[in-house]
Amino acid sequence: MPRFPTGAFPEDYATLLSQTGPGTLAGVLRLLVPGCGVDGFDIETEQRNLVPPHPEARLWGVFASGETCWWLPVDDDPARWLVALDGHGRQQLNLTTTEFLEEWLDGLLDLPVLSLPPVPRERTLTPAGQRVEPAVPASSQPGTRNSLAQLQTIIGPGTPGTYEWEDIEQELGVPRLPADYKRLYETYYSDHWIVLNGIFIEHPHDLASSHETHAESMREWGFGSGPRHPLHPEPGGLLYCAGTEGRASLWWDTRDPDPDRWPIWTDRRDTEELWTITEFLVAELTGVGLDLTDSSLGNPADWAWPIWGPRRPR
Structure with a gap:
């Protein structure tokens, strides 16, 4: 199992990947770790091949469709780092890494920078180096994109009201x-x-x-x-x-x-x-x-x- 240097990564992600090892989540998202010898799963190697969305951003995931997942270290405490996504544009989310993964897997985040629609996905992790089966969403319904739901992932919730x-x-x-x-x-x-x-x-x-x-x-x-x-x-x-x-x-x-x-x-x-x-x-x-x-x-x-x-x- 991978070793994460203390204090250099969000603890929730380090704990998760220390238990599971690197792999492909739901058939579409490669979860990376430091010092991995399997091609496509080493954090440092993959980040060298990419242009980060922010000078201080740190890579942790790559979608099969090409979009990438990063941490934005806005605080000395990695637990308070933001999740950043880079694809069709870029956006940041004030979620922990595991919160983001949970809500994304449940189809609760309509993320405008991702090409993947917001649908529930199978909670499967294919270990690094093994063949990844074609991704099959847990829901048979195609995801629809909603610009207001997308805006809410960027600016958060509001206070509802009515007008004449x-x-x-x-x-x-x-x-x-x-x-x-x-x-x-x-x-x-x-x-x-x-x-x-x-x-x-x-x-x-x-x-x-x-x-x-x-x-x-x-x-x-x-x-x-x-x-x-x-x-x-x-x-x-x-x-x-x-x-x-x-x-x-x-x-x-x-x-x-x-x-x-x-x-x-x-x-x-x-x-x-x-x-x-x-x-x-x-x-x-x-x-x-x-x-x-x-x-x-x-x-x-x-x-x-x-x-x-x-x-x-x-």
Whole structure:
């Protein structure tokens, strides 16, 4: 069995792998150890072949689909290290390694940086060096991806609440607002806008007044040398929904009669992205969006807008 130097690794992981040895979990995740002579399972060798998602990140797992699992040593105590994932973007989780493995195996984490869907998986560990059978999820149901569930793995839980949506929509002059925007504010109920690392999602009660303010500015200054876009309440006009600390503005393009298909347009690029507002947030916070905010990994306690997920700060 592998030997883990005292204090150099999270104790829960060291205890687990000291009991089981290195191997492939659920047919898809290689769990690595130090000093392993089996190809593909030695921590130091595998890390040398990769670009870490953070200068101090330490590798511990590799998925068959290519994504990687790391520790982010934000504290002198390894028990308080964050789990970091690198794949289609990067994200960090304030879970211990074994908490992460338990919840991932149970299909409870819809992780946007992973290509694998959130489904329960068989709790099998194939020892390093043995043939790995094709992975078969414990559930026969294909996993579906949910942008709000993905966002919750990044920013943690919210406080639920309700709004008088019909009154808000009537004031705006729209048949209805996108369902994902409503779910976002019903999940993260607030008297003010939702702020995520310098991105300000406009509050439902302020949508109408903020749109008027930003639309007036856009009419006078916003389009520059690019083509002019119609602005709500013009038919199919842009409707303001968010802004950033860097003074970018985000708008729904309302040309589609179905509000759930309204793409996001920003004045920073004269293009529109086929994202909903929550899909936009997930992309920005994992580093695969429009680069309108910083998506670096690090210790949230040092950030101006701390983001902890999927748990509240401990």
